[in-house]
Amino acid sequence: MVEAKLLPLHEKIPRKNTPVRLADILILFLLFALLFYRLSSFRSRGVGPVWLLAFSCEAFFTFIWFLFLNSRWTPVIFRTYPNRLYNKIECGDVPAVDMFVTTADPKLEPPVVTVNTVLSMLAAEYPANRLACYVSDDGGSPVTYYALLEASRFAELWVPFCRRYEVEVRAPFVFFSREPDVSDDLPASFAQDWKFMKNEYQEMTRRIEDHIDEKKVSRLKDEKFIDFLNSERGNHPSIVKVIRKNKEGKDGIPHLIYISREKRPKHPHHFKAGAMNALIRVSGVMTNAPFMLNVDCDMFTYNPKAILHGMCLLLGSNEAASYAFAQAPQLFYGALKDDPFGNQLEVLQKSFGGGLSGIQGPIYGGTGCIHRRKVIYGSAPHKQDSDGMSYKDLRRIFGNSNELMESANQIIKDEESPLIIGELSSRVETAKETASCTFEQNTLWGKKIGLSYGSMTEDVQTGIRIHSMGWRSSYLTPDPPAFMGSAPVGGPASLAQFKRWATGLLEILFQPDNSPLTMTLTKRLRARQCLGYLLVSVWALRSLPELTYSLLPAYCLLAGTSFLPKASEREFLLPAAIFFFYNIYTMAEHLSCGKSVREWWNYHRMQRIFSSTSFLLGFFSVVLKLLGVSDTVFEITRKDHACSGDVGEEAAAEPGRFTFDESPVFVSGTALVLVHLATAGVVSLRWAGGAGSPGLGEVVCSAWVLMSFWPFVRGLFGKGRYGIPWSVLLKAGILALFFLMLCA
Numbered sequence: 001m002v003e004a005k006l007l008p009l010h011e012k013i014p015r016k017n018t019p020v021r022l023a024d025i026l027i028l029f030l031l032f033a034l035l036f037y038r039l040s041s042f043r044s045r046g047v048g049p050v051w052l053l054a055f056s057c058e059a060f061f062t063f064i065w066f067l068f069l070n071s072r073w074t075p076v077i078f079r080t081y082p083n084r085l086y087n088k089i090e091c092g093d094v095p096a097v098d099m100f101v102t103t104a105d106p107k108l109e110p111p112v113v114t115v116n117t118v119l120s121m122l123a124a125e126y127p128a129n130r131l132a133c134y135v136s137d138d139g140g141s142p143v144t145y146y147a148l149l150e151a152s153r154f155a156e157l158w159v160p161f162c163r164r165y166e167v168e169v170r171a172p173f174v175f176f177s178r179e180p181d182v183s184d185d186l187p188a189s190f191a192q193d194w195k196f197m198k199n200e201y202q203e204m205t206r207r208i209e210d211h212i213d214e215k216k217v218s219r220l221k222d223e224k225f226i227d228f229l230n231s232e233r234g235n236h237p238s239i240v241k242v243i244r245k246n247k248e249g250k251d252g253i254p255h256l257i258y259i260s261r262e263k264r265p266k267h268p269h270h271f272k273a274g275a276m277n278a279l280i281r282v283s284g285v286m287t288n289a290p291f292m293l294n295v296d297c298d299m300f301t302y303n304p305k306a307i308l309h310g311m312c313l314l315l316g317s318n319e320a321a322s323y324a325f326a327q328a329p330q331l332f333y334g335a336l337k338d339d340p341f342g343n344q345l346e347v348l349q350k351s352f353g354g355g356l357s358g359i360q361g362p363i364y365g366g367t368g369c370i371h372r373r374k375v376i377y378g379s380a381p382h383k384q385d386s387d388g389m390s391y392k393d394l395r396r397i398f399g400n401s402n403e404l405m406e407s408a409n410q411i412i413k414d415e416e417s418p419l420i421i422g423e424l425s426s427r428v429e430t431a432k433e434t435a436s437c438t439f440e441q442n443t444l445w446g447k448k449i450g451l452s453y454g455s456m457t458e459d460v461q462t463g464i465r466i467h468s469m470g471w472r473s474s475y476l477t478p479d480p481p482a483f484m485g486s487a488p489v490g491g492p493a494s495l496a497q498f499k500r501w502a503t504g505l506l507e508i509l510f511q512p513d514n515s516p517l518t519m520t521l522t523k524r525l526r527a528r529q530c531l532g533y534l535l536v537s538v539w540a541l542r543s544l545p546e547l548t549y550s551l552l553p554a555y556c557l558l559a560g561t562s563f564l565p566k567a568s569e570r571e572f573l574l575p576a577a578i579f580f581f582y583n584i585y586t587m588a589e590h591l592s593c594g595k596s597v598r599e600w601w602n603y604h605r606m607q608r609i610f611s612s613t614s615f616l617l618g619f620f621s622v623v624l625k626l627l628g629v630s631d632t633v634f635e636i637t638r639k640d641h642a643c644s645g646d647v648g649e650e651a652a653a654e655p656g657r658f659t660f661d662e663s664p665v666f667v668s669g670t671a672l673v674l675v676h677l678a679t680a681g682v683v684s685l686r687w688a689g690g691a692g693s694p695g696l697g698e699v700v701c702s703a704w705v706l707m708s709f710w711p712f713v714r715g716l717f718g719k720g721r722y723g724i725p726w727s728v729l730l731k732a733g734i735l736a737l738f739f740l741m742l743c744a
């Protein structure tokens with residue numbers, strides 16, 4: 001028998017994908033043929049503005065397709081074998097992991113959501129004395145702190161209960177949403193314990209919801225809340241509170257620590273990246289684990305062995321040692337059927353994440369990721385710096401805290417041995433210092449170490465920095481999935497999220513010391529990985545050709561010209577074939593991932609909507625930032641979660657129906673729909689009046705735009721939040737009129 005410890009902890013298996021490659025190439029070939037046809041037509045019929053525009057858009061689409069093809073050319077899958085780690089666990093030989101949860105606003109992110117996430121982390125299957133859970137609260141709210149105190153108390157019952165009955169999903173709201181499974185192999189006590197626990201859980205959520213008002217919490221007159229008395233949101237000193245210490249060893253409950261970093265109105269706080277850096281420093285002086293797991297407040301552990309699976313990717317072999325981090329895909333629990341807002345991106349993540357895994361590795365997605373601390377501290381791959389750094393360097397890089405410098409030096413010298421730091425409580429004052437808003441001044445935080453600043457997608461930016469150092473990354477895809485979060489519901493939240501992403505991704509492209517382009521030329525970012533990053537970096541730029549291409553059919557129908565070959569010409573088959581194969585291809589891909597045709601259509605149509613709305617605003621935000629007019633802001637996504645009693649009003653009557661508000665993000669989409677409706681009217685009138693029949697290609701395209709933007713068409717007639725507000729209609733109307741005049 002092969003000895004257990006000799007068996008690999010993970011395997012990286014190339015996936016066969018010949019049919020996908022063939023389909024990718026076929027479409028690329030057709031796109032090139034179309035471009036070639038356009039070029040040769042310039043010679044025969046001259047260069048008109050309409051065909052030139054069409055050609056430019058198609059050239060852009062071809063480029064995108066090429067990037068797409070590159071990203072999925074050599075997919076691999078990772079298999080992990082956590083059982084092979086049990087030897088190590090028995091000897092107490094597994095590395096410590098610091099777990100970070102970020103939350104920022106108890107109104108948009110209900111504390112019950114955060115509490116469920118925290119409980120699922122505390123109950124992880126991993127030696128409890130190797131774990132510490134740090135919650136960063138950018139809201140600085142006593143409400144969140146109160147909820148965590150409750151969570152800590154409940155954990156005393158919950159964690160042993162999960163271990164005793166090997167509970168599968170350890171976020172209580174999931175567990176109690178199903179009827180208990182009373183199978184024969186469970187002890188007779190289970191049914192009774194289940195009832196008791198459910199009751200305790202409900203009591204706890206009731207108390208938390210009872211204390212959702214900050215004033216009520218402050219009135220509790222408990223000295224625990226003193227720190228919050230004179231603090232207001234955005235203006236308060238650092239608060240660090242040890243809520244619970246692990247006293248009972250490896251079968252106990254991990255440490256739980258609350259942090260609210262210092263905030264002052266005049267100091268930029270760098271949103272989530274700033275919060276993460278405070279977490280990294282505070283944990284650095286308190287437990288200093290060599291690995292760090294970070295999740296958003298709504299992203300609970302779905303697979304209790306998630307960390308074990310992650311460790312299988314990061315420990316054991318030379319190959320594992322080259323992985324900077326293990327990233328899990330962002331999957332969603334209890335999400336709406338058929339993904340009406342097209343924001344779950346499961347199919348896309350599978351192809352993109354699996355594809356990049358075959359190059360340098362998946363991108364860092366900001367949540368559900370286990371990092372090696374030394375990577376975040378700037379260490380290069382396969383380099384053991386046994387001497388560590390000089391005091392002067394440490395101070396210049398990490399900042400003026402002896403404890404932090406010392407702990408950072410430990411990490412740089414030797415990554416896997418956990419550092420035993422005395423009493424947690426004795427470190428609180430030091431921790432507060434490192435969480436102050438001036439601590440980062442004249443250090444490399446946000447530049448060379450920690451999470452990088454300057455982009456709304458700090459995650460991707462940081463990932464690029466890491467890959468540029470020559471590190472690789474791995475994809476954490478156990479079955480069941482490691483983590484699950486909540487996807488935004490409704491039009492405003494979904495479009496705002498994609499706007500933020502598009503903004504952040506484009507911001508990166510324009511940062512000389514972070515842009516994937518320069519990183520490939522000057523550092524160790526692989527060329528194909530760079531192309532992979534480009535595929536998402538150009539989201540905001542995609543808005544221009546997408547919008548242009550959706551306007552072209554309307555323009556041609558109104559102006560009596562065409563941007564496609566006539567249906568009677570042989571070349572008409574080219575765009576027709578692209579249209580046909582592209583849609584069949586994306587549909588087949590969805591079906592092969594077990595998705596419905598409906599879900600494919602929702603994905604397709606939301607892609608068109610995002611491109612012409614969110615991405616466009618993202619593009620403008622970046623332009624304004626580059627011009628120095630206004631800076632970009634991180635707008636937090638509202639979490640309508642099954643576990644928070646009040647399912648937001650968005651999700652009320654018709655949860656899958658598109659909703660609107662007065663945000664400018666709706667203007668371009670509304671204008672587009674108005675233009676096409678007007679076009680349909682004019683063209684039918686003309687046709688009835690005996691004018692010649694309009695071009696088939698243009699008519700199909702115009703109808704396709706209306707079908708894709710159907711939520712907006714419905715929005716014209718909807719009531720309340722299902723209707724497009726007057727202010728948006730007015731702005732869109734003016735734009736549409738302007739365009740119609742242009743066509744006349």
Ligand SMILES: O=c1ccn([C@@H]2O[C@H](COP(=O)(O)OP(=O)(O)O[C@H]3O[C@H](CO)[C@@H](O)[C@H](O)[C@H]3O)[C@@H](O)[C@H]2O)c(=O)[nH]1
Nearest residue numbers: 102103104138271272275296297365366367456457636637
């Ligand atoms: O000033 C802030 C703003 C946000 N957050 C936290 O950041 C996380 C992500 O925010 P959310 O509003 O949920 O944004 P999403 O669009 O869902 O986030 C995705 O995209 C972000 C980048 O745009 C990444 O940071 C996230 O990890 C990734 O899940 C949440 O836990 C927030 O509490 C803070 O801690 N401080």
Ligand SMILES: [Mn+2]
Nearest residue numbers: 296298485637
């Ligand atoms: Mn989120």
